[in-house]
Amino acid sequence: QAQLVESGGGLVQTGGSLELSCVTSGRMYSNYAMGWFRQAPGMEREFVAAVRGSGSMPIYADSVKGRFTMSRDNAKNTVYLQMNSLKPEDTAVYYCAAGILLFNTRADLSRSYAYWGQGTQVTVSS
Numbered sequence: 001q002a003q004l005v006e007s008g009g010g011l012v013q014t015g016g017s018l019e020l021s022c023v024t025s026g027r028m029y030s031n032y033a034m035g036w037f038r039q040a041p042g043m044e045r046e047f048v049a050a051v052r053g054s055g056s057m058p059i060y061a062d063s064v065k066g067r068f069t070m071s072r073d074n075a076k077n078t079v080y081l082q083m084n085s086l087k088p089e090d091t092a093v094y095y096c097a098a099g100i101l102l103f104n105t106r107a108d109l110s111r112s113y114a115y116w117g118q119g120t121q122v123t124v125s126s
Contacts, residue, residue: 002028002115004096009120012086016124020081022096022117030074033101036081037110038092038122048094049081050107059107064090086124093119 008020022034035050049070051058058070067086072079079096097113105112 002032002098004098004115004117006094006096006117006120009094009122011123011125013125014087016086017082017084018086018122020083020094020096020120020122022079022081024077024079024098028077028098031100032098033107033113034070034072034079035097035099035107035110035113036070036079036094037097038090038094039119040092043092045095045110047108047110051079052101052107061108083122086122088124088126091122091124093121095119 003025004022006022012018031053033052036048037045038048039045047061048064049058049060049068051070051072067084069082096117098115099113101107101112
């Protein structure tokens, strides 16, 4: 069973940057899809970014496109989320997720993922 641990969250001013990391343990294979989701207080968990197996291009939510970049290093069992030009509305707990996605399974849905990290808080001050 995959275990995921996020890190890199913190407090940053508007316009600043943070890089989140998600290290996986257990039997994570390169063909696992990886996703980032976030949840603000009182809000539903929402999709941020995802990448399917090795060689796939990441997809992004419209709200973060052009500002966030997701990458994965299978040799290190780690995925990253580089967040630039942060805005107060990016404030949330960010979660890393992993799962085996069939070809017709949407990568932007939280229910597609079987494994989740504990989350890391990102706070953007105005």
